[in-house]
Amino acid sequence: xIQTMGLTxxxxxxxxxxxxxxxxxxxxIYGFLGPNGAGKSTTIMMLLGxxxxxxxxxxxxxxxxxxxxxxxxxxxxxxxxxxxxxKEMTAQEYLAFFGELYQVPNVEKRIDNLxxxxxxxxxxxxxxxAYSKGMQQKxxxxxxxxxxxxxxxxxxxxxxxxxxxxxxxRDLIEEENRLGRTIFVSSHLLxxxxxxxxxxxxxxxxxxxxxxxxxxxxxxxxxxxVLEIEVDRDITGLEQExxxxxxxxxxxxxGHHLEVELKTDRDYRIExxxxxxxxxxxVLSMKTKEMxxxxxxxxxxxxxxxxxxxxxxxxxxx
Numbered sequence: 001x002i003q004t005m006g007l008t009x010x011x012x013x014x015x016x017x018x019x020x021x022x023x024x025x026x027x028x029i030y031g032f033l034g035p036n037g038a039g040k041s042t043t044i045m046m047l048l049g050x051x052x053x054x055x056x057x058x059x060x061x062x063x064x065x066x067x068x069x070x071x072x073x074x075x076x077x078x079x080x081x082x083x084x085x086x087k088e089m090t091a092q093e094y095l096a097f098f099g100e101l102y103q104v105p106n107v108e109k110r111i112d113n114l115x116x117x118x119x120x121x122x123x124x125x126x127x128x129x130a131y132s133k134g135m136q137q138k139x140x141x142x143x144x145x146x147x148x149x150x151x152x153x154x155x156x157x158x159x160x161x162x163x164x165x166x167x168x169x170r171d172l173i174e175e176e177n178r179l180g181r182t183i184f185v186s187s188h189l190l191x192x193x194x195x196x197x198x199x200x201x202x203x204x205x206x207x208x209x210x211x212x213x214x215x216x217x218x219x220x221x222x223x224x225x226v227l228e229i230e231v232d233r234d235i236t237g238l239e240q241e242x243x244x245x246x247x248x249x250x251x252x253x254x255g256h257h258l259e260v261e262l263k264t265d266r267d268y269r270i271e272x273x274x275x276x277x278x279x280x281x282x283v284l285s286m287k288t289k290e291m292x293x294x295x296x297x298x299x300x301x302x303x304x305x306x307x308x309x310x311x312x313x314x315x316x317x318x
Contacts, residue, residue: 001026001182007056016042018206029177031197032186039206040186078146081156087129097156102147114142133160152183226289229258
């Protein structure tokens, strides 16, 4: 659905996007992440044909991007960080205007369904200029979906929204994806990206640092795994015995709970369970403590990428 090859953009000698290679498959909810100034907005403007790349290629929906190709643009819906609205129009008039522009069939029914989906049905006859920023954001989402696009490009889609509205939009994004829509999301709200996205790309200073499923990225960023364990009685005071085990790097024991950091060269859960059994403890639960997307993002963007590089080398050898 989206592929960039060597995508580069320079402004007066400054390289905002540097040899960027992205691949978004059909049906993905794809998160595009990076700190301020990383090159996200510049990349999105190139994807939309608003600014030309200095070099490289962009493919959308299987075709090389041509800003004059109106047929391709009709297959894309966009929610941008900075929306422009005709504020003297009502929401109904605003969507009807774009419905006519895109020649949407059964446009009245489509508008009704979308306004209900984003929670604006009762405000359809209010002027857009009287809408709060959050309401305007939801209207922008309705407009992006109006012409039933194959691809949605969302730049900060839940900006200015309260928690209830964020959930409404999240549910709508998930439903649109279930219906087969491919969704490209750029957002600062990492918790939302973690809930929504199947795959993420992280860029910094215009360069791609990682592109993979979140599970694979987190796995490649650490050479240890932390297990959270609950046992049937107090285990405090046995730290030294745990850390004497050759596969344990660190142990934190408090009451009935343990956090044990293990090497990842193989699965040591059986050995750890046997050790606890021999010490007279009954394991009530054992689960892996996952790195959050926020932790992974911070690790990567601080350029601690040696483990990622090592993971790529190991993958090539396999």
